[in-house]
Amino acid sequence: MRKRTIFILIVFLLALAVGAINIIEPEYAYMPRKGQILNDARSNVGHGTSYDIWGVTVTPEDAAKLLQTEDGVEMLSPSNGAVEVDEDFVELGRDIFYKETFNNEIYLTDILGMLDGPITITNIAKGILELQGGHTDNLRVELAENVTIGGKNYAKGEKIDTGLDVPKGALSPLGMPISYQDGRLKAGVSCAACHATVDRDSGMIIEGAPNLNFNAGMMLALASNSAAYFTNTEIDAEKIKTFIEDHDRTVETTDGKREPLPDPEKLEEAVDEMLVQWPPGNFDSTVDLVNNPAQIPDSFTLGDHPYGWNGFAAIGPFKGLSSLNNNVHAQNSDLLAQADQSNELFDIDKEVYIGTILQNAANENYRYDPNSGMKPSEFLKMIDEEPDVPGVNEMVKPPTYPKISMFSPNGTVISSPGFHFGEQINAMSAYQNSLIPPKYEIDEATKAQGREVFHRAGCISCHAGPAYTNHRVIDNDVVKAQPSRAKAFEDADKLLEDSWIYSFDTPVPIPREAKAIRVPTEHVDDDQKKLTLAQDENGSGGYKVKGLIGLKWSPPYLHDGGVAVGPNEKTDLGIPGTLHKAVNPDPYNSLKALVDSKLRKKVVEANRKSKALQGANVEGIGHEHWVDQPNGFTKEEQDALIEFMLSLTSSEE
Incomplete structure (x- = not known):
């Protein structure tokens, strides 16, 4: 196996070399075969042609009847917001889930410099070869140089935990497509990097399970231009000014004035210090200028709407799931997409914002020079493959741009040329809704007792229905969880517009006079919307x-x-x-800490002793619904409850 893996890797690297000569751009992304998947089954999503109409599913039987009438044909038309779902569409979603980066190689490699710091593609390949064809859920990679981050020294040759998953025989980590473009190796990130994982024991892949130890903060901090993620840390407009040392390094602002750019090294050092505070398995997906990462969610999504920690993805196809999928790539892997909103959201001029991100870009072709006499926005247009589209990822501007909406709280919609508008995010939604986690078997007596305790303890009051959720956002004054993340959307209200998008039969690039359609929002009541946007009476926001x-x-x-x-x-x-x-956290013991007051107290105390976790607003507090001896439950009942919750693997049960 080891010789075979080395041989394949050598062939791949030779192909890349040939590409350098013949201007071919080879790429590789790992795609597991069905026999490598640990999940037992899929749901019936895609079995027969159904339709999603703004989150309402039209069954294959009803669809067949509707298509026999003129009104029915119109109702099921993509021009009116209907999404046709069949087996091929689900498989398209799976292919995109594993392989599609939406061109984020440019931001992650050329601008952020993910492979230009102490982590290199050579050392990643070396780490994979050391597996000898085996697997890991935590690829350990040697550092290519000495580095100091967050006050800690790391030596060249020292191995760090990346949390990257490598399946048996794979040539690259799961969800990290490698390609050769523009004369250099580049790496991008697909959904699978965070929302699928390699089972540590069997080596099989669990589709939809979160990558619980993905060390995203460390990997970003080790990039050569991690300042490209400053909005995801605690670096606001006032703090940026403290990094200004050379007042001659200026840019012309949108109003014709001149403002200096921050010192790139000083800014980098401050951003790195905050990024390394993120615990493995967490990512800060909001540009709220607060260092508050959240746990990577699972993708067992059927019936778990609204989506997102605060329920922000509540409208559009698949009950908001497509909105969530859009946010991942339209914002989290390309911060340049927020340039037209930077003044309102960050109190930073657009030109200063772009210049700050690009002034230390890893690839010199993307590096902005403030002495060039060119505005940063002009430079970005010059280097961007699609200068009329925000950022460098494959996106389109919806009719509301640069305003944001409940469908697109980041302002843009991810869509690749050659597809229809929204086709890829909708396909991924169909695929995710088909995912069922592997079974966890318990005996029927334990399951029955656990279900009885679940009801008696009052869990059912919120965790009801097929997916064990009442689909509500709860005021954090009630939940009492760590408060900062609940307020992450409070500034979004400044730019919020009614939700308009293009019809789903619109080709990309978007032609002139394309049909715009309104996304229904009437089902989201005002109180829920206020909690999501932290515009409630107490301004505390809520958690879903x-x-x-x-x-x-x-x-x-x-x-x-x-x-x-x-x-x-x-x-x-x-x-x-x-x-x-x-x-790795143990699911049984971690669930016990969720419901056992004494164990939770110890967990919170341990978290609060960590300076890094305090800097990242991670505590493990809230949801104080105890099922333990002080509250009238026996150890046997507590055990049955935990086993029952672990056994919940299908919303169709």
Whole structure:
């Protein structure tokens, strides 16, 4: 196996070399065969041709009847917001899930410099070769140079935990397509990097399970231009001014004045210090200028709407799931897409914003020189493959741009040329809704007892229905979880517009006079919307009631992932006792900490002792619904409840 893997890798590298000579651009992305998947089955999504109309499913039987009438044909037309779902569409979603980067190689490699710092493609390949054809859920990579981050020194040759998953025989990490473009190796990120994982024991892939130890913060901090993610940390407009040292390094602002850019090294150092505070398995997906990463969610999505930690993805196809999928690539992997909103959201002029991100770009072709006499926006248009489209990812401007909407809270919609508008995010939604986690078997007596305790303890009051959620956002004054993330959307209200998009039969690039359609929002009541946007009376915002499908495969728990306990509940406490030591959280013990007041207290205490976790707003507090002896439940009842919750693997049960 080892010789075969080395041979294939050599062939791949030779292909890249040939590409350099013949201007061919080869690429490689790992795509598992069905026999490599641990999930037992798929749901019936895609079995027969159904339709999604703004989150309402039209069954194959009803669709067949409707298509016999003129009104029915019109109702099921993509020009009116209908999405046709069949087996091919689900498979398209799966292919996109594993392979599609939407061109984020440019931002992640050429601008951020993901492979230009101490982590190199050579050392990633070396780490894979050392597996000898085997698998890992945490690829350990040697550093190519000495580096100091967050006050800690890392030596050349030292291995770090990346949390990248490598399936058996794979030539690149799961969800990290490698390509050769513009004369250099580039790496992008697909959905699978965060929302699929390699089972540590069997080596099989669990589709939809979160990558619970993906060390995104560390990998970003090790990039050569991690300042490209400054909006996802605690670096606001006032703090940026403190990094200005050379007042002659200026740019012309949108109003014709001149403002200096921050010193790139000083800014880099400050951003790095905050990025390394993110615990493995967490990512800060909001540009709210607060360092508050959230746990990577699972993709067992059927019936778990609205989506997102605060329910922000509540409208559009598949009950808001397409909106969530859009946000991942239209914002999280290309911060240049926010340039036209930077003044309102960050109080930073557009030109200063672009210049700050590009002044230290890894690839000199993307590096902005303030002495060039050119505005940063003019430079960006010159280097951008699609200068009329925001950012460098493959996106389109919806009719509301540059305003944002409940469908697109980042302002843009991800769509690749050659597809129809929204086709890819809708296909991924159909695929995700088909995913069922692997079964967790318990005996019927334990299951019955656990279900009875679940009802008696009052869990059912919120975790009801097929997916064990009431689909509501709960005021954080009630939830009492770590408060910062609940307020992440409070500035979005400044730019919010009614939700208009293009019809789903519109080709990309968008032609002139393309048909615009309004996304229905009437089903979202005002109180829920206010909680999502932290515009409620107390300004506390809220958290969405999480569905309970697949808990076995998604520890640790709560939105910040702070409820973590390893195999030894006496020593493996909190993030410091688990993920900070490369120990995977144990689902049983972590769920016990969720419902056991004494164990939770120990977990929170362990988290609060970590300066890094305090800097990242990770505590593991809230959701104080105890099922333990002080509250009238026996140890046997608590055990049955936990086993019952771990057994919930299908919304069709």
